Amino acid sequence: MDSTTALTAFAALSQEGRLEVFRLLVKAGPDGLAAGKIAEQVGRAPNTLSAQLNLLQQAGLIDSRREGRSIIYSACFDQISDLIVYLLEDCCAGEPCVASSVQAAADRALCCAPTTSTSS
Numbered sequence: 001m002d003s004t005t006a007l008t009a010f011a012a013l014s015q016e017g018r019l020e021v022f023r024l025l026v027k028a029g030p031d032g033l034a035a036g037k038i039a040e041q042v043g044r045a046p047n048t049l050s051a052q053l054n055l056l057q058q059a060g061l062i063d064s065r066r067e068g069r070s071i072i073y074s075a076c077f078d079q080i081s082d083l084i085v086y087l088l089e090d091c092c093a094g095e096p097c098v099a100s101s102v103q104a105a106a107d108r109a110l111c112c113a114p115t116t117s118t119s120s
Contacts, residue, residue: 032074
């Protein structure tokens with residue numbers, strides 16, 4: 001990951017509403033949620049939610065797919081992992097201090113295998 005990609009992801013997450021939507025999709029796991037269900041759970045107007053979802057998708061943090069008449073959004077776990085690694089890859093000049101504790105925390109939180117993202 002390069003700094004431009006990381007900055008785009010952080011910018012997308014730097015607004016409370018988008019962060020709430022993103023965290024909801026992380027909680028939903030790789031199956032994701034339909035746009036209507038997201039709107040229901042976060043209480044956003046459809047146009048506001050659409051703008052938030054588009055920005056998160058442009059940043060590569062979420063993906064969408066069509067299932068019948070619904071659009072399903074899900075977190076891009078590979079991209080999220082890359083962002084975390086980008087933040088810590090030069091930690092402590094390669095010494096196993098902070099990076100090992102972050103890896104241990106990530107291992108505890110791992111609920112599902114990362115999926116390969118494909119934008120629709």
